Amino acid sequence: MIYPDDLKYTQEHEWVKVTDGRAMIGITDFAQDALGDVVFVQLPEIGVSVLRSVGIAEVESTKSVSEIYAPLTGVIAEVNTALEETPELLNQDPYGAGWIFVLEVGVEAEIGGLMDASAYQALVEG
Amino acid sequence: MTEILRTSPLDAVHRALGARLAEFGGWEMPIQYSGVIEEHRACRESAVVFDVSHLGSVRVSGPGAFAALQWAFTNDLNRIEPRRAQYTHLLDERDAHVVDDIIVWWLEPEAFTVMPNASNTEPLVAAIKAAVKTAAAGEAEVLDVTDSRVVLAVQGPEARARLSTFWPEAASVGHFHVVPVTWLGESGWASGTGYTGEDGVEIEVPASVANELWDAIVASGVTPAGLGARDTLRLEAGLPLHGHELGEGITSLQAGLAWVVRFDKPGGFRGAGALRVEQEQGPSRVLRGISVEGRQPPRGGNTVFFGGDDVGEVSSGNFSPILGHSIALAFLKPSVELGAEVTIEVRGRELRGTVVRPPFVRRP
Numbered sequence: 001m002i003y004p005d006d007l008k009y010t011q012e013h014e015w016v017k018v019t020d021g022r023a024m025i026g027i028t029d030f031a032q033d034a035l036g037d038v039v040f041v042q043l044p045e046i047g048v049s050v051l052r053s054v055g056i057a058e059v060e061s062t063k064s065v066s067e068i069y070a071p072l073t074g075v076i077a078e079v080n081t082a083l084e085e086t087p088e089l090l091n092q093d094p095y096g097a098g099w100i101f102v103l104e105v106g107v108e109a110e111i112g113g114l115m116d117a118s119a120y121q122a123l124v125e126g
Numbered sequence: 127m128t129e130i131l132r133t134s135p136l137d138a139v140h141r142a143l144g145a146r147l148a149e150f151g152g153w154e155m156p157i158q159y160s161g162v163i164e165e166h167r168a169c170r171e172s173a174v175v176f177d178v179s180h181l182g183s184v185r186v187s188g189p190g191a192f193a194a195l196q197w198a199f200t201n202d203l204n205r206i207e208p209r210r211a212q213y214t215h216l217l218d219e220r221d222a223h224v225v226d227d228i229i230v231w232w233l234e235p236e237a238f239t240v241m242p243n244a245s246n247t248e249p250l251v252a253a254i255k256a257a258v259k260t261a262a263a264g265e266a267e268v269l270d271v272t273d274s275r276v277v278l279a280v281q282g283p284e285a286r287a288r289l290s291t292f293w294p295e296a297a298s299v300g301h302f303h304v305v306p307v308t309w310l311g312e313s314g315w316a317s318g319t320g321y322t323g324e325d326g327v328e329i330e331v332p333a334s335v336a337n338e339l340w341d342a343i344v345a346s347g348v349t350p351a352g353l354g355a356r357d358t359l360r361l362e363a364g365l366p367l368h369g370h371e372l373g374e375g376i377t378s379l380q381a382g383l384a385w386v387v388r389f390d391k392p393g394g395f396r397g398a399g400a401l402r403v404e405q406e407q408g409p410s411r412v413l414r415g416i417s418v419e420g421r422q423p424p425r426g427g428n429t430v431f432f433g434g435d436d437v438g439e440v441s442s443g444n445f446s447p448i449l450g451h452s453i454a455l456a457f458l459k460p461s462v463e464l465g466a467e468v469t470i471e472v473r474g475r476e477l478r479g480t481v482v483r484p485p486f487v488r489r490p
Contacts, residue, residue: 060423
């Protein structure tokens with residue numbers, strides 16, 4: 001399993017990359033491996049305001065569906081439309097081409113509540 | 127109470143290959159090795175091997191065996207002969223729901239192997255024992271031999287070619303034929319059957335020589351595949367899965383499998399009375415395929431609408447790796463015709479689809 005040091009993580013196995021008040025979000029290597037082959041991604045809508053911990057997207061594999069939660073409060077700024085036709089990017093490159101959406105961070109203070117790589121690794125590997 | 131799961135004699139081999147295991151009918155079996163979609167494509171394009179040892183193997187032998195199975199099951203063994211395989215149903219005596227769908231291997235004139243779904247082996251054994259008494263045509267021994275053997279399914283357009291590189295006698299078994307084979311000095315059986323919509327061979331050998339057979343099959347260029355791909359393959363082929371398209375509350379006629387039921391066979395069969403009532407009235411729902419727009423998979427239990435009306439329910443659905451969009455099997459009102467444009471409600475969203483006759487993917 002890979003846990004890049006420059007990312008933050010959530011209990012729901014999402015990663016967050018915060019740059020200049022914008023946060024890019026995807027699912028972790030552990031999450032994609034557990035899901036299996038991803039066949040469908042329901043992306044959020046650009047411009048929508050989201051609250052932290054609320055379900056805003058779905059990732060579905062051949063065997064199950066998982067909800068994607070907003071890791072931070074904010075406004076959806078970008079979505080990865082490449083996933084509509086090639087959802088397998090989530091399996092192939094979860095920390096890169098498999099990103100799901102970007103949001104404008106609404107509450108900076110929430111960032112401190114995310115886990116760093118070593119805390120997330122400890123969560124996954126117990 | 128913790129349920130103790132049964133495992134295949136090849137369990138250690140699967141773990142060494144990095145298989146992901148999951149519970150299936152009381153067994154812990156490989157759900158995938160490299161990935162469901164890769165394994166699915168390998169089956170459509172070349173060849174895969176599944177360990178299907180979780181299926182039951184029940185040996186029925188003796189002078190009363192033929193008559194007992196004729197009474198127990200819906201299909202007619204007079205339509206085949208020894209060394210042939212037949213697909214058949216075991217019905218509930220009262221309401222004619224399909225207790226199990228079964229492959230029968232007719233080995234010798236007075237010897238059969240009956241292969242139920244994993245979780246149905248016990249009720250099947252009880253039903254056959256009862257049928258031995260009902261048919262009253264002589265003694266028959268009914269023996270569950272599941273623990274003594276493995277069953278491997280080698281499937282795909284190149285399955286026979288790969289198998290023939292090291293074991294021509296198993297590779298050459300005809301479609302729905304059954305032949306005795308020898309592997310490392312041990313007796314087994316090969317059958318030209320499968321559950322993927324592809325050509326292929328299913329092989330039973332004693333558990334003691336199973337590792338060597340698995341290794342030889344894989345070494346011949348056959349890809350290991352798990353029950354995840356087996357499910358997406360059978361769905362594309364429009365084949366029923368017990369618990370979804372067959373089971374409690376579902377009859378052979380509703381599932382579109384009237385050809386499995388031989389009302390005219392001499393002596394009748396268990397459950398025929400209740401099923402005949404439905405046949406005369408016409409089933410209240412029929413199994414159809416739905417070709418779905420987009421990649422989102424419908425799932426069992428989703429409601430199907432036609433012209434704003436609730437017309438039925440999805441039994442199985444998934445993304446089709448070969449077609450590149452989703453597909454579903456659904457029980458619909460008979461009034462909904464082939465070609466009808468329907469919608470399926472999936473977690474508050476509506477997916478559009480067209481009613482079709484399965485299979486979705488046909489062997490070229």
